[in-house]
Amino acid sequence: MSIDSKATQTRFWKKYMLLTRGRIDTFHAFEVIIEEIADTEFRTAIQSVYDSLRGGKKLSEALGEQPGAFCLSIRELVASAEKSGAWDDVLPVIIEGLEDGTFE
Numbered sequence: 001m002s003i004d005s006k007a008t009q010t011r012f013w014k015k016y017m018l019l020t021r022g023r024i025d026t027f028h029a030f031e032v033i034i035e036e037i038a039d040t041e042f043r044t045a046i047q048s049v050y051d052s053l054r055g056g057k058k059l060s061e062a063l064g065e066q067p068g069a070f071c072l073s074i075r076e077l078v079a080s081a082e083k084s085g086a087w088d089d090v091l092p093v094i095i096e097g098l099e100d101g102t103f104e
Contacts, residue, residue, distance in 0.1 A: 008039045009069070012046065012097040017091040026053065045069040058082055071103050 012033060019029040030050040037043040045066045051060035060079035063070040074094055081090035097103040 005039060005042075006098050006103075008037070008042050008099075010095055012037070012042070013091060013095050013098065016089075017095065020087065026059070042069065073103050074099065 003066055009080065015033050015036070016029055020026065024032070027050070030053065034043060034046055034050060037046060045068070049059070049062040049066060052065055053059060058079075060075055060082055063075045074097070077090050077094055077096060081087045094103070
């Protein structure tokens with residue numbers, strides 16, 4: 001992961017989880033999160049992901065276009081959640097992996 005702060009990425013996933021659990025759709029969740037990201041490099045990556053989503057790509061595909069920001073493990077977990085619908089199980093795993101250093 002070349003984005004300097006795992007904490008920045010952890011905050012992103014926590015916000016995404018909380019917003020979507022609150023029944024905010026993915027597009028609006030990204031719009032809110034983009035407005036709140038202080039790290040300009042990460043904001044640029046998230047904006048690119050958002051633009052790809054608006055263009056019709058799945059989240060896992062959009063994340064795959066930003067390999068410097070999202071490691072393969074995270075991209076694979078997101079792809080799994082897309083197939084299974086198990087977002088409530090997968091998002092906490094992503095957050096935990098970032099917090100404990102499993103995902104580099």
